Amino acid sequence: xxxxxxxxxxxxxxxxxxxxxxxxxxxxxxxxxxxxxxxxxxxxxxxxxxxxxxxxxxxxxxxxxxxxxxxxxxxxxxxxxxxxxxxxxxxxxxxxxxxxxxxxxxxxx
Amino acid sequence: xxxxxxxxxxxxxxxxxxxxxxxxxxxxxxxxxxxxxxxxxxxxxxxxxxxxxxxxxxxxxxxxxxxxxxxxxxxxxxxxxxxxxxxxxxxxxxxxxxxxxxxxxxxxxxxxxxxxxxxxxxxxxxxxxxxxxxxxxxxxxxxxxxxxxxxxxxxxxxxxxxxxxxxxxxxxxxxxxxxxxxxxxxxxxxxxxxxxxxxxxxxxxxxxxxxxxxxxxxxxxxxxxxxxxxxxxxxxxxxxxxxxxxxxxxxxxxxxxxxxxxxxxxxxxxxxxxxxxxxxxxxxxxxxxxxxxxxxxxxxxxxxxxxxxxxxxxxxxxxxxxxxxxxxxxxxxxxx
Numbered sequence: 001x002x003x004x005x006x007x008x009x010x011x012x013x014x015x016x017x018x019x020x021x022x023x024x025x026x027x028x029x030x031x032x033x034x035x036x037x038x039x040x041x042x043x044x045x046x047x048x049x050x051x052x053x054x055x056x057x058x059x060x061x062x063x064x065x066x067x068x069x070x071x072x073x074x075x076x077x078x079x080x081x082x083x084x085x086x087x088x089x090x091x092x093x094x095x096x097x098x099x100x101x102x103x104x105x106x107x108x109x
Numbered sequence: 110x111x112x113x114x115x116x117x118x119x120x121x122x123x124x125x126x127x128x129x130x131x132x133x134x135x136x137x138x139x140x141x142x143x144x145x146x147x148x149x150x151x152x153x154x155x156x157x158x159x160x161x162x163x164x165x166x167x168x169x170x171x172x173x174x175x176x177x178x179x180x181x182x183x184x185x186x187x188x189x190x191x192x193x194x195x196x197x198x199x200x201x202x203x204x205x206x207x208x209x210x211x212x213x214x215x216x217x218x219x220x221x222x223x224x225x226x227x228x229x230x231x232x233x234x235x236x237x238x239x240x241x242x243x244x245x246x247x248x249x250x251x252x253x254x255x256x257x258x259x260x261x262x263x264x265x266x267x268x269x270x271x272x273x274x275x276x277x278x279x280x281x282x283x284x285x286x287x288x289x290x291x292x293x294x295x296x297x298x299x300x301x302x303x304x305x306x307x308x309x310x311x312x313x314x315x316x317x318x319x320x321x322x323x324x325x326x327x328x329x330x331x332x333x334x335x336x337x338x339x340x341x342x343x344x345x346x347x348x349x350x351x352x353x354x355x356x357x358x359x360x361x362x363x364x365x366x367x368x369x370x371x372x373x374x375x376x377x378x379x380x381x382x383x384x385x386x387x388x389x390x391x392x393x394x395x396x397x398x399x400x401x402x403x404x405x406x407x408x409x410x411x412x413x414x415x416x417x418x419x420x421x422x423x424x425x426x427x428x429x430x431x432x433x434x435x436x437x438x439x440x441x442x443x444x445x
Contacts, residue, residue: 076298
């Protein structure tokens with residue numbers, strides 16, 4: 001891992017894996033990193049856990065912090081939710097996320 | 110017919126501040142918003158959240174910012190059509206626009222500024238293939254009049270307060286002849302008291318509680334007659350129903366404005382950054398609703414965009430009048 005840079009792996013809706021370098025010192029989240037690489041992540045609400053358009057499925061055994069009530073509330077009303085669903089906007093880019101594999105959930109939320 | 114100089118669609122912070130800048134140029138504004146109060150997302154969604162990037166305010170709560178903007182524009186006597194959403198726009202022979210709301214209120218002006226933010230809030234629709242084919246034929250996303258369901262078999266879907274509360278209401282008031290509540294998980298995140306009431310009604314056999322399940326299909330000949338429910342373990346089964354009511358909250362959408370012949374990119378209206386005009390003369394788009402190279406969805410950028418746009422609007426409204434930039438420090442604020 002380079003200083004302040006981690007790699008996250010995003011599988012898009014066509015099944016293609018994108019290896020994205022993400023800075024840990026820019027206060028970014030997964031949704032924002034995906035948008036900065038122009039992946040098809042809408043992030044309509046801007047990152048307030050209020051739209052689920054950045055929903056993704058955790059496919060690695062990465063240890064993630066517990067979900068906030070706001071995230072759980074949103075996922076409760078969202079569509080295409082699975083037990084490994086997370087909101088990209090609630091995953092802050094930090095060293096712990098290095099190597100994480102996330103698959104984008106279908107559109108339609 | 111309401112007549113004004115500028116119709117502003119969207120009474121969020123950017124729409125409100127535009128009233129101020131228009132007022133300095135002696136232009137009157139009328140705002141239309143689908144919400145019942147001014148402020149847009151700031152008052153509707155996060156009134157208590159602090160904002161840190163408004164120049165001159167180290168921190169300001171969203172609701173307080175709206176209160177301040179309302180005070181700031183008060184001298185210019187803005188008028189509002191609230192609780193109604195702009196649906197159609199028609200151009201008149203004298204190059205004016207008539208904007209009509211869903212309740213039929215008409216507004217006429219030479220200039221329209223779309224400050225619609227994320228758009229109007231519409232019901233979130235579950236991904237059921239033929240859902241839209243049954244809209245108003247047994248599928249409703251909002252319960253407007255509970256009596257409509259008198260004696261009917263109703264399937265409600267969702268796990269939030271709205272789904273819980275309406276299910277309870279339709280059962281306790283003996284309205285629905287049969288009520289099924291379908292929820293994807295076996296726990297609810299709604300209000301604890303509502304959850305308990307649903308559990309009690311289910312235990313008494315007055316409400317069919319179907320959890321760990323989703324509605325995946327609708328059947329009927331011209332009207333809903335049954336729904337197909339997929340249970341996580343038990344698989345698919347059919348349930349007779351007269352109505353299917355998915356209650357999954359609201360989501361913002363560009364809505365009817367997307368059909369106004371404006372150039373759209375990335376669910377936003379493309380503008381010319383010289384004056385934030387759209388491809389239709391006299392229609393401008395400012396704030397989060399517009400798109401251009403380098404766009405930043407920030408309130409402070411929207412303030413700038415509205416300020417620039419009213420200069421261009423002035424030239425359209427008064428082609429023969431000269432206009433120079435005046436400073437409020439020199440002239441003060443001369444209201445209407």
